[in-house]
Amino acid sequence: MPYHCVVCVKQVPDTKNVTGDAMKEDGTVNRAALPAVFNPEDLNALETALQIRDQHGGSVTAVTMGLPKACDVLREAIFRGADRVVLITDRRAAGSDTLATSYILSCAVRKLDPDIVLCGRQAIDGDTAQVGPQLAEKLNVTLITYLEALEALENGTITIRRNVGNGHETVRAPLPVVTTVVGSANVPRPAAAKRMMKYKKARCASEIEQQVKKQMPDADQSARTQEAAKRCSALAERGLTIEQWNLDDIEADLTWCGLAGSPTKVHRIQSIVLAGGEYKQFEPNEASVTELVHELIADHTIG
Ligand SMILES: Cc1cc2nc3c(=O)[nH]c(=O)nc-3n(C[C@H](O)[C@H](O)[C@H](O)COP(=O)(O)OP(=O)(O)OC[C@H]3O[C@@H](n4cnc5c(N)ncnc54)[C@H](O)[C@@H]3O)c2cc1C
Known part of the structure; x- marks a missing residue:
């Protein structure tokens, strides 16, 4: 029986190589000083989804919410085997805390209507491990955290071994489920050279617009819009478009998004x-x- 898996992937600053200029004077992260990488446990989530597809059939969709630059992780997901990728990007989502992030992701996931949603256990920048559980709560589906091994998937029922720190626990649940995957679950497959060659030029509309703006600095807005539309349709013809959704596309209630939907208040940040x-x-x-x-x-x- 084929299954549709949605994997939530996040682009994060590489906190493994933190240097002295990693934080700005105002206490925020100096993203320019840190290379952006695929959140490590999201690679394990993606690998789990790809194994499900390889074994049972179906498809894998990778979704990220972020700036157009986050398409880097979507391209990486395609190179590793994802069938479809979606960027959710919208100025009105800026300043989202985990509550707003999970709400926005839940609207996108609902639209994709998967059998299994996979998240990394934790992102190495925000580090809260809240998004997966909050997503399950908003979708009103079963949550299984700390997936270390997928033991069985049959007749719409999933059996998962959870790593509970000092041992493990095996749980079974009917689909749909949201699960969060730990780093010890598997060794993510590398990017496939053939897929890299085929999809390296895949772009979302916002990336094309930025590219046109850079290459045609003196052109007026309508000429740029026309050029961007031309390039987008050329990419679409070659199957190289990265789908891009805004908050209207996923029918999100704006009061739950961005700063308006983010009750978290940061009182103090200490740079260590x-x-x-x-x-x-x-x-x-x-x-x-x-x-x-x-x-x-x-x-x-x-x-
Ligand atoms: C007040 C406040 C304002 C903030 N403003 C901003 C801002 O303006 N810009 C900004 O970039 N960050 C902002 N953040 C950080 C942002 O809220 C978190 O990075 C985000 O909500 C995810 O939380 P986390 O990193 O702790 O993820 P975790 O909960 O640790 O992540 C668990 C898993 O959820 C999934 N996931 C998490 N985030 C995403 C995502 N974006 N897309 C897809 N999957 C995801 C991944 O599978 C990940 O492994 C803000 C945080 C606060 C508290």
């Missing part, structure tokens, strides 16, 4: 940058581990 002297590196061998344990006991961190 580890200086060279503040950490010590231990070799992965018996002697170093013993030394580390002794230091932690002496420091009263453990024991």
